[in-house]
Amino acid sequence: MSTENVDEKPNNLGERGRARSYTFLRVVQPVFNHSIFTSAVSPAAERIRFILGEEDDSPAPPQLFTELDELLAVDGQEMEWKETARWIKFEEKVEQGGERWSKPHVATLSLHSLFELRTCMEKGSIMLDREASSLPQLVELLWKLNEIIKYMCFIILSE
Numbered sequence: 001m002s003t004e005n006v007d008e009k010p011n012n013l014g015e016r017g018r019a020r021s022y023t024f025l026r027v028v029q030p031v032f033n034h035s036i037f038t039s040a041v042s043p044a045a046e047r048i049r050f051i052l053g054e055e056d057d058s059p060a061p062p063q064l065f066t067e068l069d070e071l072l073a074v075d076g077q078e079m080e081w082k083e084t085a086r087w088i089k090f091e092e093k094v095e096q097g098g099e100r101w102s103k104p105h106v107a108t109l110s111l112h113s114l115f116e117l118r119t120c121m122e123k124g125s126i127m128l129d130r131e132a133s134s135l136p137q138l139v140e141l142l143w144k145l146n147e148i149i150k151y152m153c154f155i156i157l158s159e
Contacts, residue, residue, distance in 0.1 A: 063088065 068085040085093045090104035132138040 064087075066087040067083050069081045070084050071079050072082050074080045082098070083094065085091060086101075087107065088104075091107035092101045092104050094100070095102055130138070130141055132141055
């Protein structure tokens with residue numbers, strides 16, 4: 001994701017005249033008046049439990065609704081968030097016209113994407129439970145963490 005200001009270029013166009021795209025992933029857990037844990041178990045899971053002779057009284061994990069929003073240029077002028085994909089049990093994408101959703105299908109990842117995820121998890125910073133309400137606040141938190149790590153490495157190397 002680019003941290004570049006959208007208003008720097010005329011008509012919100014990138015270096016090569018193409019509209020820049022920003023993405024936003026939102027995960028929503030539905031709110032109900034009853035428990036989010038349901039007793040419904042898929043038939044395949046029931047069959048496996050029966051074969052293994054196990055009884056599982058624990059509640060099933062709650063379903064999550066996840067959507068992918070992209071910030072796209074509309075008519076070369078205004079920027080607008082558009083929902084381009086969503087996941088409930090399966091993945092659905094917006095079809096070419098932008099009005100209809102595709103049939104639900106099993107989402108797949110390329111091997112390259114999995115290797116990239118592994119590299120990010122091994123070498124990148126993962127910060128959970130950080131309070132930031134804007135991108136600049138998040139960048140500032142990352143910067144401070146980076147400075148602390150550099151300082152600790154300097155102390156360790158100088159000893």
